[in-house]
Amino acid sequence: MYKSSTRSFPVYDSLRQAIIEQALKPGVKLPEDSIGETFGVSRTTVRNALVRLDAEGLVDLQPNRGASVAVPTIEEAYDIFEMRQCLEREVMQRLCKMDTKPIIKSLKAHLAQERKYLDVDTTRSIRLAGEFHILLAELTGSKILANYVNEIVSRCSLILARFAQAHSAKCGLDEHTEIIAAIEAGDAERAVSHMHHHLHGVQDRALLNPDEEGKNDISEILARYVTPST
Amino acid sequence: MYKSSTRSFPVYDSLRQAIIEQALKPGVKLPEDSIGETFGVSRTTVRNALVRLDAEGLVDLQPNRGASVAVPTIEEAYDIFEMRQCLEREVMQRLCKMDTKPIIKSLKAHLAQERKYLDVDTTRSIRLAGEFHILLAELTGSKILANYVNEIVSRCSLILARFAQAHSAKCGLDEHTEIIAAIEAGDAERAVSHMHHHLHGVQDRALLNPDEEGKNDISEILARYVTPST
DNA sequence: TATGCACTGATTGAATACAATTTTTAATTA
DNA sequence: TAATTAAAAATTGTATTCAATCAGTGCATA
Numbered sequence: 001m002y003k004s005s006t007r008s009f010p011v012y013d014s015l016r017q018a019i020i021e022q023a024l025k026p027g028v029k030l031p032e033d034s035i036g037e038t039f040g041v042s043r044t045t046v047r048n049a050l051v052r053l054d055a056e057g058l059v060d061l062q063p064n065r066g067a068s069v070a071v072p073t074i075e076e077a078y079d080i081f082e083m084r085q086c087l088e089r090e091v092m093q094r095l096c097k098m099d100t101k102p103i104i105k106s107l108k109a110h111l112a113q114e115r116k117y118l119d120v121d122t123t124r125s126i127r128l129a130g131e132f133h134i135l136l137a138e139l140t141g142s143k144i145l146a147n148y149v150n151e152i153v154s155r156c157s158l159i160l161a162r163f164a165q166a167h168s169a170k171c172g173l174d175e176h177t178e179i180i181a182a183i184e185a186g187d188a189e190r191a192v193s194h195m196h197h198h199l200h201g202v203q204d205r206a207l208l209n210p211d212e213e214g215k216n217d218i219s220e221i222l223a224r225y226v227t228p229s230t
Numbered sequence: 231m232y233k234s235s236t237r238s239f240p241v242y243d244s245l246r247q248a249i250i251e252q253a254l255k256p257g258v259k260l261p262e263d264s265i266g267e268t269f270g271v272s273r274t275t276v277r278n279a280l281v282r283l284d285a286e287g288l289v290d291l292q293p294n295r296g297a298s299v300a301v302p303t304i305e306e307a308y309d310i311f312e313m314r315q316c317l318e319r320e321v322m323q324r325l326c327k328m329d330t331k332p333i334i335k336s337l338k339a340h341l342a343q344e345r346k347y348l349d350v351d352t353t354r355s356i357r358l359a360g361e362f363h364i365l366l367a368e369l370t371g372s373k374i375l376a377n378y379v380n381e382i383v384s385r386c387s388l389i390l391a392r393f394a395q396a397h398s399a400k401c402g403l404d405e406h407t408e409i410i411a412a413i414e415a416g417d418a419e420r421a422v423s424h425m426h427h428h429l430h431g432v433q434d435r436a437l438l439n440p441d442e443e444g445k446n447d448i449s450e451i452l453a454r455y456v457t458p459s460t
Numbered sequence: 461t462a463t464g465c466a467c468t469g470a471t472t473g474a475a476t477a478c479a480a481t482t483t484t485t486a487a488t489t490a
Numbered sequence: 491t492a493a494t495t496a497a498a499a500a501t502t503g504t505a506t507t508c509a510a511t512c513a514g515t516g517c518a519t520a
Contacts, residue, residue, distance in 0.1 A: 006293060007474070031501070042475045043502085044274065051278055055285040063236060064481050064502060076373065083374045086320045143306065144313045148378065237504070261471070272505045273472085294472060294511050 012049035014225035022161040026071040077159045081203045094140040096188035163206040242279035244455035252391040260297040307389045311433045324370040326418035393436045
């Protein structure tokens, strides 16, 4: 999906990953200078990445004031979660109409991964939990639906970073299992219902504890996300 | 929604408008140089606009090959229309659950505009027809839903530019009227059904005549879209 | 004639440079 | 002390510059 300039992609990707994994928390400033230094590129290049992240809603880019990690309001949070319900309902309905054999196969493979890293590698575990939803969307075969789901899952991570204290992937795993079972049975109604319940649970967990924090040293955090090029 | 750099916005907006109104047809190259000259800005500024348009799917940006107006394939066309059905169904369902009084009021006002310019100003007429759908989405109060609909309506214009010869807004007007009536009655099922039928009609018209063309003088076309500053 | 290869010109990729704006700091005054 | 203002520093906006890549032309060769 991302094609343009070779050099700005790693910046885009690392920032995105860092935001999703909540290493960069909502509100944190993203100065072009320091980011450029971290990645060894010029501001021009960084800016391209920031423009894109802004378009995706992960970054807030204000004229003359630079970029910072987006700080979703509680209203936006509800809005986004409602949209997510709509999109993932569509995913469920489409999947149940398809040939479920190969779909179930890759879903179960993914689930095995989720199970493997549960209680072992939290970061990875959280990432996998999100990627489960992206995989579901991709399996519909619809590029645009997969894109939208991908985008909205990212924004939900941002919301969790802002409002929830820390999210355990534990309970999510059982629910993922149930969703797969419903798809396997070709029972769209049940699949939709399970997904709805699952997402509602995630949303509810986010409504407590306004866990304000922020204030971090960006370059140190980002350094962990730099993908070394040869 | 668009915040970043002051100077690149007009470029973005003009290009977008030109693409939507099919003045810039799918496949047309968009060289940074000539666009910059047209708008009196540097390539840096143009590039920002192009990155954004690429993110929105209206422009295809390839490394070292520059930008061109996106050329949706027939598969993408189906994909996008299906997604649009999903989104606009959601719009209908939400609107019917709301207080329809103020909604109906602004919809009727819009419809009056559509009627006014029908057979008078084709370009404006087409634009208004598209904006009807965007208005519907905005009336749900959901920022993100409105955004998605806005984006997808643009991409549908692109598809029409590629596959349909010319689209009359004529039949659309009656259908818009029916949709409004269904919402006014609070009849979600009927609203969804009308919308589905309406969109299906638009889609069907797009499936005939692979009207290949392209090859235009960009700067001349774009000149009409430059918004004079001061 | 067709194919391959250097060469030229055009276009993009990305860093640097400078102008404009904001933010910070410090000093002044009520 | 608190509020205001002025100057300095930091950061962004945008143009310019140079390097790298691509596209097209013409010539050589099979």
